[in-house]
Amino acid sequence: MAPMHIVVLAGGIGGARFLLGVRALARSTGAEVTAVVNVGDDVVLHGLRICPDLDSVMYTLGGGADEERGWGRADERWTVKEELAAYGAEPTWFGLGDRDVATHLVRTTMLDAGHPLSAVTEALCARWQPGVRLLPATDDRVETHVVVDAPGEGRGEQAIHFQEWWIRHRAALPARRFVFAGAEQAKPAAGVLDALARADAVLVAPSNPVVSIAPILAVSGLRDAVAASTAPVVGVSPIIGGAPVRGMADRCLAAVGVECSAAGVGRFYGARTGDRTAGNGDRTAGNGDRTASTGDRTASTGDRTASTGDRTASGAGAHTSTGGHSNTGVHSNTGAHGSDDLGGLLDGWLVDTADAPVSIPGVEVHDAPLWMTDETATVAIVRAALDLAGLRR
Amino acid sequence: MAPMHIVVLAGGIGGARFLLGVRALARSTGAEVTAVVNVGDDVVLHGLRICPDLDSVMYTLGGGADEERGWGRADERWTVKEELAAYGAEPTWFGLGDRDVATHLVRTTMLDAGHPLSAVTEALCARWQPGVRLLPATDDRVETHVVVDAPGEGRGEQAIHFQEWWIRHRAALPARRFVFAGAEQAKPAAGVLDALARADAVLVAPSNPVVSIAPILAVSGLRDAVAASTAPVVGVSPIIGGAPVRGMADRCLAAVGVECSAAGVGRFYGARTGDRTAGNGDRTAGNGDRTASTGDRTASTGDRTASTGDRTASGAGAHTSTGGHSNTGVHSNTGAHGSDDLGGLLDGWLVDTADAPVSIPGVEVHDAPLWMTDETATVAIVRAALDLAGLRR
Numbered sequence A, B: 001m002a003p004m005h006i007v008v009l010a011g012g013i014g015g016a017r018f019l020l021g022v023r024a025l026a027r028s029t030g031a032e033v034t035a036v037v038n039v040g041d042d043v044v045l046h047g048l049r050i051c052p053d054l055d056s057v058m059y060t061l062g063g064g065a066d067e068e069r070g071w072g073r074a075d076e077r078w079t080v081k082e083e084l085a086a087y088g089a090e091p092t093w094f095g096l097g098d099r100d101v102a103t104h105l106v107r108t109t110m111l112d113a114g115h116p117l118s119a120v121t122e123a124l125c126a127r128w129q130p131g132v133r134l135l136p137a138t139d140d141r142v143e144t145h146v147v148v149d150a151p152g153e154g155r156g157e158q159a160i161h162f163q164e165w166w167i168r169h170r171a172a173l174p175a176r177r178f179v180f181a182g183a184e185q186a187k188p189a190a191g192v193l194d195a196l197a198r199a200d201a202v203l204v205a206p207s208n209p210v211v212s213i214a215p216i217l218a219v220s221g222l223r224d225a226v227a228a229s230t231a232p233v234v235g236v237s238p239i240i241g242g243a244p245v246r247g248m249a250d251r252c253l254a255a256v257g258v259e260c261s262a263a264g265v266g267r268f269y270g271a272r273t274g275d276r277t278a279g280n281g282d283r284t285a286g287n288g289d290r291t292a293s294t295g296d297r298t299a300s301t302g303d304r305t306a307s308t309g310d311r312t313a314s315g316a317g318a319h320t321s322t323g324g325h326s327n328t329g330v331h332s333n334t335g336a337h338g339s340d341d342l343g344g345l346l347d348g349w350l351v352d353t354a355d356a357p358v359s360i361p362g363v364e365v366h367d368a369p370l371w372m373t374d375e376t377a378t379v380a381i382v383r384a385a386l387d388l389a390g391l392r393r
Helices: A013-029 A052-062 A079-086 A098-112 A117-128 A162-168 A192-198 A209-218 A222-228 A249-255 A262-269 A280-293 A375-388 B013-029 B052-062 B079-086 B098-112 B117-128 B162-168 B192-197 B209-218 B222-228 B249-255 B262-269 B280-293 B375-388
Strands: A005-010 A032-037 A043-045 A048-050 A133-136 A143-149 A157-161 A175-181 A201-204 A233-236 A348-352 A364-368 B005-010 B032-037 B043-045 B048-050 B133-136 B143-149 B157-161 B175-181 B201-204 B233-236 B348-352 B364-368
Touching: A005 A013, A005 A192, A005 A209, A013 A032, A013 A052, A013 A375, A032 A052, A032 A192, A048 A098, A052 A117, A052 A133, A079 A098, A079 B098, A098 A117, A098 B079, A117 A133, A133 A192, A143 A162, A157 A162, A175 A209, A175 A249, A192 A222, A201 A375, A209 A222, A209 A249, A209 A262, A233 A262, A233 A375, A249 A262, A262 A348, A348 A375, A364 A375, B005 B013, B005 B192, B005 B209, B013 B032, B013 B052, B013 B375, B032 B052, B032 B192, B048 B098, B052 B117, B052 B133, B079 B098, B098 B117, B117 B133, B133 B192, B143 B162, B157 B162, B175 B209, B175 B249, B192 B222, B201 B375, B209 B222, B209 B249, B209 B262, B233 B262, B233 B375, B249 B262, B262 B348, B348 B375, B364 B375
Parallel strands: A005 A032, A005 A201, A032 A133, A201 A233, A233 A348, A348 A364, B005 B032, B005 B201, B032 B133, B201 B233, B233 B348, B348 B364
Antiparallel strands: A043 A048, A143 A157, A143 A175, B043 B048, B143 B157, B143 B175
């Protein structure tokens, strides 16, 4: 019998910590793990291609992360950053550590030489030995942009790179919506579709739903592959007791009009079709519908969102659930189908015990303690998620 | 009356130290200084455009150089280099300091954005305030390659980048010849021809004649502009008592069959035409002759010297003086003209007192103490060179 294969959709540090538990459990059961990681946060700064989420996962699983700071390398130094500032090189608000710079130099050099990001990631992981296979969601460029009010009254709106909004502005600028520039032209990275096809379980890590998980699913064909998977799809809530486990997910959820609660996020993801054995015909219908819903393109005045075909964050993969939350800022799908529409993501939803009971139409909801306080606690969460997926090991 | 304008042709650290003296003298006399700096040593490593000679001059004049080590930044750190090595990223033999990396990041980013190297250098100098105008010899790519024996007996020859020969092999691989790849297609950088046209004196710094000064003059049109200048051209010997002031110039001179002596280098540079008021017709003749002499292209088997039109180092600007040195490895000009041919460089040649007397046909030779032990000593050298140029201030 082939070993169990677990695919995890993951963002940065939340995904990384969840993956520590997945890896530990997999080691004890002989399972194989593939992490499909968000690249929407990626940014080119000072000519360097920076992949914050991939690096967070790689450093964390490789034992090189700064656990206290929550991002970047342990024992980091800042000489390069200081020198760049001495040159007046913008931007100065991004934390570019010396150790981290080396990763970006290797990555950028390989990308410039024509290697796809998936191959570059594999090469970097040859050093870090993360113990799970790390794949970027796509080898193409997908950039999460945030549409905000342009400075000055009545000046309309503009799009800024996610990192500028997240780090420079600490997510404090009210976001009108998120745009995943390039997502419609992007294809799943080499290995992603194969991993999903071979999956025995697809876990959605407790990552930011709006800017970590949604941009993964926005990649053309990726969400369809998840929807078409014969494996159960189980999500773990990143919200406990109405607050994000870490980070500023609440601000992202507010921007797309989703209540910051385990129930709100569960409805945001929505139920996958009840019949997982349904053929691709159904998925195609869902896909066509989704395309219609994303027909409302961003009309940004910013330079950075010029491309057509950008997707907006409005429900995972562009569907908005029909839950009771406000639609402010959401490009909602006003079609007739309900929360059990073909566009949903989940078969199961794991919420914290403090949040139970939660009811999501069409989704089986369990509860368990979800604080990832240490690896043992995280292993228990992963075990609960696999139980929910019907995979007891 | 316009201030005196001094143009200095310079390589790396030797040129930088000479320029400290030129700057000091210029400050006391109100003179303007333009340094035209070699870019043949430039190399792209880890995706970064590195300009060792420009940086040596910029850091030295800007007070940021490591004086003891003789290259790179003071108080340098090596975290990035250690991390690159941890990734197994080649090459590992190049000294890429953390502070230095920031310079290269700014430069590479600006070059990628389309700015010419001259503009990038000016931008970097906004921080360093070197007090003289720094110009690369060219905004185009000129790379000094070294043709060496291919590994394995009877395997012919191969070309390696100058940095690989100089740093990795410590110039210990016997060099057959030097090739300035790209020189014939290259044009003088913005500002170079104007600076030469306005010069009251052109000084050739005591830099490596073969791999610092020759690649400057190999840039198409640059040597002609020097030859056509109405200003006197005075060189300062980089050889004292038969040994290079610093560096491994002896190995470079040996490769092109030039005696490692003040006299040998003086003859290598050769005499400019005796009549500096001669019109361009004469220069054109000289140029035609030089082109013929460089018709013997390198037939390297290395990938890096594929371009046609590369120039070889055989006399400054491709003429070989008719002095008594061996022609081993030299693509010599076997034409009928003598050492006072139109292709020579110098009107005056300053040698160390220990080397006097030296006689170079057609060149006025003075002697003075040439050890640049401190700025005062260097100022005296510059003063002697300007005296020789007939500019007593």
